[in-house]
Amino acid sequence: MTTATPIRFATPATPHPVANQWQVSDIEALFDMPFLDLVYRAASVHREHFDPQTIQLSTLLSIKTGGCPEDCGYCPQSAHHSGSVDKQGLLELDEVLAAAQAAKERGASRFCMGAAWRGPKQQDLEAVKEMVSAVKALGLETCATLGMLKDNQAQQLKDAGLDYYNHNLDTAPEKYNDIIHTRQYEDRINTLGKVRDAGLHVCCGGIVGMNETRQDRAGLIAQLANLDPQPESVPINQLVKVEGTPLADAEDLDWTEFVRTIAVARITLPKSYVRLSAGRHDMPEAMQALCFMAGANSIFYGEKLLTTGNPESDHDRKLMTKLDLRPLS
Ligand code: SAM
Ligand code: DTB
Ligand code: SF4
DSSP, X not given: OOOOOOOOOOOTTSOOOOOOOOOHHHHHHHHTSOHXXXXXXXXXXXXHHSOTTEEEEEEEEEEEBSOBSSOOTTOTTBTTSTTOOOOBOOOOXXXXXHHHHHHHXXXXXXXXEEEOOSSOOHHHHHXXXXXXXXXXXXXXXXXXXXXXXXXXXXXXXHHHTOOEEEOOOBSOHHXXXXXXXXXXXXXXXXXXXXXXXXXXXXXXXXXXOSSOOHHHHHHHHHHHHTSSSOOSEEEEEEOOOOTTSTTTTOOOOOHHHHHHHHHHHHHHSTTXXXXXXXXXXXXXXXXXXXXXXXXXXXXXXXXXXXXXXXXXXXXXXXXXXXXXXXXXX
């Protein structure tokens, strides 16, 4: 009987030493590949670095909701848009802990706390640090997305036990000013630098389906792939169109274009966890399966994202069983 050689898979802690120098045109060329060739290539890259049967599960909780001073055109939490969500101040520690415990019991490995802030004030950060430490003590990985960070704030979060900080580039630099006016692309890059310098893992991705061109999608992926080191986690969100936001009537993106975006992210960010993120609520199972084939290996797990719906956990567990996928522990 022959014994299989054990394969070592990349873990989030593995550093990515090689800085890629992707040109937008190289990435457009990937997008232009015949669909099945592109998926095949992405699936091959995926298998070089990961166990394709394993999927990472992150559960989100909005710890402070709505009334945000930023004007992000996609976001229901912006105070600039009408019909936005019900506002909710910062949650109490015990509410956060109860949600984290429930996420752990359902099988999530990471708990991500999101706040509708431009950035945290020091007083708010103190409360978030307590949440981070307490969630970490439950044995979960911790993630936070709190907006822009000032000097020293990332380090404080790291010291409190934070593993990941989510801060998205959202779209290509050329498209950015059509979507957000209250902060600049450079501000985002600056925050990402602070997160890295503090030794936190970076979770950074974007949104597609905001009336952008394929070149814009390639521009976003180029920015992500050229971050040095590359982000450990890359959420690819499909725009959730929310009434009252400027993008409520955005043109639907064809599902094949979404799968292409996942595949191109997998090829250019070979060691990153690529997360099939917002938008799954409306995605047929077969489309999600194709995204997993194309290299997505993480999802948001739990019936709610921040303010909008996500598939029920039971439903996702059944889907994982059908696809022979098992959660990363
Ligand atoms: N306020 C913080 C910030 O913007 O960095 C953290 C929370 S914010 C809601 C986190 C991310 O959620 C955004 O960067 C964006 O990528 C994503 N997001 C927000 N609204 C969305 C929507 N309607 N559809 C898809 N993704 C969305
Ligand atoms: C990310 O890239 N997507 C998540 C998480 N990071 C914070 C948020 C999606 C939000 C979708 C709209 C909502 O539920 O408010
Ligand atoms: Fe505020 Fe974040 Fe929404 Fe922008 S994406 S409006 S910063 S909560």
